[in-house]
Amino acid sequence: MGIDFGTSGARGMVVDEEASIQAQVRYPFQDSPGAVTPKIWQEALFVLVQQIPDRLRREIKAIAINGTSSTVLLVDAAGSPVDAPLLYNDARGSLVLEHLRSIAPPNHTVLSATSSLAKLLWMRQQSSFIEARYFLHQADWLAFLLHGQLGISDYHNALKLGYDVEELKYPEWLENLQIPIQLPKVLTPGTPITELRPEIADKFGFRRDCLVCAGTTDSIAAFLASGAKLPGEAVTSLGSTLVLKLLSRTRVEDARYGIYSHRLGDLWLTGGASNTGGAVLKQFFTKAELESLSREIDASKASELDYYPLLKVGDRFPINDPNLPPRLSPRPDNPVEFLHGLLESIARIEARGYELLQQMGADNLSRVYTAGGGAANDIWSAIRARHLQVPVVASVYTEAAYGTALLAMGGGIKGEQE
Ligand code: ADP
Incomplete structure (x- = not known):
């Protein structure tokens, strides 16, 4: 199953071994993207899951989620958001850009008002930061709701946080910032993280061994769906x-x-x-x-x-x-x-x-x-x-949810796996 969180709503797609679509479900957001809260994301996630026919849900072997790139939030030790998330297009990070320029290498991807790192540095200056333990992307947090582990991301979502996707590690200049918070452990998109939380599996009638996989971003998921x-x-x-x-x-x-x-x-x-x-x-x-x-x-x-x-x-x-x-x-x-x-x-x-x-x-x-x-x-x-x-x-397909379903199948990304 692939789950796509876009700006206007969330979608889910279930595919079989041949990558044929078996079910498609939707949850449109009623409000403007700015008014959509993590509580609504959470509701959307579980409504999508519930809309899948029972017989299919019992057969799902793996789930992956894509979020909107650079939509990020801080959560406490229990995974509850400590403040409103900053959405993909939120430019409040412009207030810390000059500081960021003095830290990051010239022309780095993080040097944009909307980058995840600019957002994190802005969040660090807010009073709610003191309660925060983890910095997560939208897709990371939604996957956490399913698998229960905090602090896990993928290298597509983490690119604009400054993660070095060539060396597969956080660069030294980023480590040197000593941000007193847990940055996510970064996995290859599609890597199985762990099984569904047993209470979630039982509540919705999933198999206990259904895997939750590392996710991706909306635009890469759409690329994966294309057939290229x-x-x-x-x-x-x-x-x-x-x-x-x-x-x-x-x-x-x-x-x-x-x-x-x-x-x-x-x-x-x-x-x-x-x-x-x-x-x-x-x-x-x-x-x-x-x-x-x-x-x-x-x-x-x-x-x-x-x-x-x-x-x-x-x-x-x-x-x-x-x-x-x-x-x-x-x-x-x-x-x-x-x-x-x-x-x-x-x-x-x-x-x-x-x-x-x-x-x-x-x-x-x-x-x-x-x-x-x-x-x-x-x-x-x-x-x-x-x-x-x-x-x-x-x-071939244009829906991000389809690309993310391929990722969960292990058919999205060839090559190295961690
Ligand atoms: P968005 O980027 O807003 O999600 P869509 O992928 O839905 O956009 O595409 C909408 C755009 O497609 C519109 O800006 C419209 O001008 C363009 N469009 C719609 N139909 C046609 C067409 N027949 N030929 C060329 N462009 C089209």
Whole structure:
């Protein structure tokens, strides 16, 4: 079983030995993400579990959970939260960034207002810190509710805490901070931690030997679901923004472009994110217009319109320029031509992004899977394939919960296990 905690709700998926989906359950969050508390996460977790048909629940052999990256909390010795969690996009860490810059190596992934480490340093200054014993990511805490062990994480969630995923240890500069709290022990995602707590197993009718495994983050879980497996295979997410992920034998990092690599067994998941994407299309067209107007585009012909579609000034990847202006003119009167120009231009930015990752040493692009709202647009896929010069296909599955179920199966990450 894979369980996904996203920003708008939680989902669960049960798969069989062949990775076919046997059950899918959902728990939408009624409130805005900011109003969702650990108590609601906990309720969501157990409601999801309860929705699985009894006969299937009895057969589940392993469970893994993915959380939202950099959603973190402090808990006491019993695992109870001592304060509200800091959510993925909470930027209060900006208050400690200068201090963090004096500690962490230049251009390190933790040097962002929303990094887990920036959040931890901010939390250290709050009065509730005195009651805290463990620092956990959302996925760590939810897994704890199932297996009962505190202080365990995985190297995907721990990347933005500063964990060294190459050496598989906390770096010396982080140890030297001497934060008077237990940092999580970090496991390979998908590693079995231990069996379910017996009271949980009995209460919900799970097998006593059902394992709880180390989890991952939401975006890596979505990558695992896509079907991409080999070096050179990539997943483009065409949602509100444009996010690229390319599987590679080499690690690439460049903080200037916001490029970093997650470890994926023996491989590296390199990637970058641009502010261009579907949000700009949405500004000009309804979903129905996007579908009908796209059908009138001749994808084999390149549009001469050269835009840089942005909602506001600035991009980081593949052009690192906080002052980069949106470029959306000239705007032809014909909406088909305008849309063609927008799709063509976003495709150019995507191709440039993959080019940049490859220039930095990532493996040669061989195939691009696609997720997000734009994945359904075949005309756009054809335009993108013309620029990318490799097959562009839809992701096999796009649900993070499915990727996390593969992880629990042991099929998510090949390579070293602790
Ligand atoms: P989010 O990143 O917000 O989760 P989604 O993955 O749900 O986004 O994708 C929504 C985006 O997909 C919207 O911004 C919309 O412009 C875009 N989109 C929806 N349908 C199409 C389409 N047929 N062609 C291109 N883009 C589309």
